Amino acid sequence: MWVDVIVEDILATRPADRYVVNDAKSPSGPIHVGSLRGVVLHDCVARGLQARGRQAPFLYGFDDYDPMDSRPASVPAEFDRYLGMPLSEIPSPVGGGASYARYFGLGFAEVWTKIGAQPEIYWTSEMYKSGRFNDAIRIALDRADELIQIDREISGSQKAERHPIQPLCESCGRIGTTVVTGWDGTLVAYECRPDKVAWARGCGHHGRRSPLDGGSKLQYKAEWAAKWWILGVSVEGAGKDHMTKGGSHDVAAVMCERVFGCRTPVPIPYEWFLVGGRKMSTSKGVGVPAGELVEILRPELARFLMVRPHYRQQINFDPSGETVPTLYDEYDRAAAAYFGEVEAKTPAEADLLRDHSRTFYFSRADGEQAKAYRMRFAKVAYLMQMPSVTVEEVAAQEKGGPLTEADRVELRARMEDARRWLQSYAPDQYRFQVLSQLPAVDLTPAQREFLAHLGTIVAERDHWDGEALHERIHALKNEMRLPPKDAFGSIYLAFLGKASGPQAGWFLASLDRGFVLARLREVSGGVRA
RNA sequence: GGGCCGUUAGCUCAACUGGUAGAGCAGCGGACUCUUAAUCCGCUGGUUCAGGGUUCGAGUCCCUGACGGCCCCCCA
Numbered sequence A: 001m002w003v004d005v006i007v008e009d010i011l012a013t014r015p016a017d018r019y020v021v022n023d024a025k026s027p028s029g030p031i032h033v034g035s036l037r038g039v040v041l042h043d044c045v046a047r048g049l050q051a052r053g054r055q056a057p058f059l060y061g062f063d064d065y066d067p068m069d070s071r072p073a074s075v076p077a078e079f080d081r082y083l084g085m086p087l088s089e090i091p092s093p094v095g096g097g098a099s100y101a102r103y104f105g106l107g108f109a110e111v112w113t114k115i116g117a118q119p120e121i122y123w124t125s126e127m128y129k130s131g132r133f134n135d136a137i138r139i140a141l142d143r144a145d146e147l148i149q150i151d152r153e154i155s156g157s158q159k160a161e162r163h164p165i166q167p168l169c170e171s172c173g174r175i176g177t178t179v180v181t182g183w184d185g186t187l188v189a190y191e192c193r194p195d196k197v198a199w200a201r202g203c204g205h206h207g208r209r210s211p212l213d214g215g216s217k218l219q220y221k222a223e224w225a226a227k228w229w230i231l232g233v234s235v236e237g238a239g240k241d242h243m244t245k246g247g248s249h250d251v252a253a254v255m256c257e258r259v260f261g262c263r264t265p266v267p268i269p270y271e272w273f274l275v276g277g278r279k280m281s282t283s284k285g286v287g288v289p290a291g292e293l294v295e296i297l298r299p300e301l302a303r304f305l306m307v308r309p310h311y312r313q314q315i316n317f318d319p320s321g322e323t324v325p326t327l328y329d330e331y332d333r334a335a336a337a338y339f340g341e342v343e344a345k346t347p348a349e350a351d352l353l354r355d356h357s358r359t360f361y362f363s364r365a366d367g368e369q370a371k372a373y374r375m376r377f378a379k380v381a382y383l384m385q386m387p388s389v390t391v392e393e394v395a396a397q398e399k400g401g402p403l404t405e406a407d408r409v410e411l412r413a414r415m416e417d418a419r420r421w422l423q424s425y426a427p428d429q430y431r432f433q434v435l436s437q438l439p440a441v442d443l444t445p446a447q448r449e450f451l452a453h454l455g456t457i458v459a460e461r462d463h464w465d466g467e468a469l470h471e472r473i474h475a476l477k478n479e480m481r482l483p484p485k486d487a488f489g490s491i492y493l494a495f496l497g498k499a500s501g502p503q504a505g506w507f508l509a510s511l512d513r514g515f516v517l518a519r520l521r522e523v524s525g526g527v528r529a
Numbered sequence B: 001g002g003g004c005c006g007u008u009a010g011c012u013c014a015a016c017u018g019g020u021a022g023a024g025c026a027g028c029g030g031a032c033u034c035u036u037a038a039u040c041c042g043c044u045g046g047u048u049c050a051g052g053g054u055u056c057g058a059g060u061c062c063c064u065g066a067c068g069g070c071c072c073c074c075c076a
Helices: A002-013 A034-049 A076-084 A098-114 A124-129 A136-140 A145-154 A220-230 A249-256 A288-298 A299-307 A322-338 A347-361 A377-384 A391-399 A407-423 A445-460 A466-478 A486-498 A503-510 A513-524
Strands: A021-027 A057-062 A120-123 A165-167 A178-183 A188-192 A206-209 A216-218 A233-240 A266-270 A273-275 A315-317
Touching: A002 A034, A002 A266, A002 A347, A021 A034, A021 A220, A034 A098, A034 A233, A034 A266, A034 A273, A034 A288, A034 A299, A057 A098, A098 A120, A098 A288, A120 A407, A124 A216, A124 A220, A136 A145, A136 A165, A136 A178, A136 A216, A136 A233, A145 A249, A165 A178, A165 A188, A188 A377, A216 A220, A216 A288, A216 A377, A220 A249, A220 A445, A249 A266, A288 A299, A288 A407, A288 A503, A299 A315, A299 A322, A299 A347, A322 A347, A322 A377, A322 A407, A377 A391, A391 A407, A445 A466, A445 A513, A466 A503, A486 A503, A486 A513
Parallel strands: A021 A057, A021 A233, A057 A120, A233 A266, A273 A315
Antiparallel strands: A165 A216, A178 A188, A188 A206
8 A cells, every 4th residue: 555655665764753744735716626635645644654653743734825826717807906915815705804715725624624634724824924934034035046046957947037035015915926126134125016927917116125924925936945944844745746857846855955954855746636527617627626526425435536546646536437336346345355354365365455454444534434334336326216115124134134323324325425426427327217207108019018918917916026026027028929128128118218227026016006007007008109 | 848647358447565467347158937237156358558678487677669648847
C-alpha cells in the first residue's frame, strides 16, 4: 500500500518524533473535487505516522491573502470589482458577513469532515495580520534579488519581474496589482499599476508603507517556502501542476533551503482526480465541486476511491455505467481482507490481501469500521426496484440469520447509494420500473394468447411463490411452443415497457395480484391492438 | 521545449521491495423440475504496446521508440 511505503520512507529518511503534515489551497471559488485527493493523501500519511507512534498534526492552510484573479461562473458579475484584492477582504457571495475566502474554504472543510479528515485549519491572512510572516517578509525584502534570481534560475523563466513581496495598496485595497519600488528597512515604496496583470486593474497609487502585519504578502513561491519555515512543515505533497520540473515546487524548495535555511518537506507529487460524467456548465467545462462527490458516494467509498489507486495515477471517476457497482465490489473485497474473511493460498496472495486490508484501513472515514454483512451493491440496487420486496428481509435470508445493528447501518448506506445511482447514473440495463399504464406495445397474436393464459394461471391462486410461478411460466411457454424470447419478452414489455427484466416468476409474484391480472387482461384483450 | 502518467483477456482494471499473469463484467457450458438480471459450479480467453539490455528468472528494473491522457513555460 502506497501510504505505508511513504510512511516507512519518511521514518527511514528523516527519523523524528514529530512530523508536521501540511496541505493548502487558495479558496478562490468553489473548490474542485480534485483538491480532495490532497486532503485524503495527507490525512492518510498523518494517520500512518500516528499509528507508528509519532506525533503528526495535519494542518490545512487556506491561502486567503492571495488576490482574487478570476471570477468563477457562479459568482455575480459585480464581484469583478474585487479582482486583485485579497480573498480574505472580499465579502462572501452569499452575504452574511463572512469573507469570500471563508465561504468557499469552510464549504470545502464541510466535505472533508464528512470523509473523516479533520485537519487543523489556518488562514494565511491571519498569519500576515498577526505578524507571523514578519521575519520572512524582512528576509524576502533584504534578499529580494536573490529570490528573484532563484526563480529565474530554477524555472528558466525570463519573465522580468517577480518581486517576492506584494504590498497591499492603501488606496484601493488590491494586493495583486502592486510592485515594490524600494525598501529602506522599515517601509516599502510601491506602485499600484493599472497594467501589471491582465485580470485586474491597479489604481495607479504610489505610496510607502510598512510591509509588516498584513501590509504585504509574499509572492506565492516565496510564500510557500516561508510557510514551510514558519510552520516547520515536514511533509507536504502537491498536485502535478506544482510538481513539474522547474515548476513552483522546485523554486520554493531552493528558496526554502538557500534563503530561509530550512529543509524542504518530504514532497509527494500526486496526479489529478477528475470526475467525468456530468460535467459542470462552467465555461471551461470541468470543475465538479468537491461536495458533489459525497452526494454520489458515501464517505467510505469516496475515500476508498482515492485511497485505492497509487497517488501517481490519474483517477478519472465517471459515476455512470458500472463504475459504482464495480467500486463497491472492490471495496467489499478489501473489507473481506481487512476482517480476515478470506484465506490466502499462496504467499503472493497473502501479500495482496494485506494490501487490500491496508487500503480498507485507510478508507475508514471515522473510527473503527464495524464488521457487517455486506450485500452486493448490484443486488441491493436490483432488489430495491422490486415492488413489495423488503431488502432487509432478503439480506437476512442471505446472511442466514437476523441482521445486527451494524448490518442494518451498512445495508442502509448501500441503499442510499443505490437509490442515487439508479436515479442518476445507472445504465438502463440495471434500471426498471413497473409502468402504471400499459405502454404502447407491439405483440404478436401468440404473445397475446400467452399472456392471456398466464392471466388464468395467476388467477388460480391467491398467493404465488416466485419460484412456483416461474415454473408455471416455463411450462406454459413449452406447451405453447413459444420461443423464450417471445414469451418472456411479452411479459417485460407489458409491465416494464422494455424487452428484458428480472426473472419473470419472482417479478410477477412480487407485484400486486390484482394489478397483474388487470394488466394481463388489458394487454391480451387487444385493448390497444 | 521540458515533465508526469498510462498501454496487461472482448470491455473495465488487478498483480508487495523482480519469483507460475488474476478478478469483475461479457461469452460459452452446466445445476436448481426454469436460456431471459435474486443462487451456485465450471470453461474459454493474454507474444503483458514494440525493440533492445541487466538477471538463474522481467508485466515489474534500465535504454530507445510508438500511441494515448495530462501538466508546466500566464496566475496561484
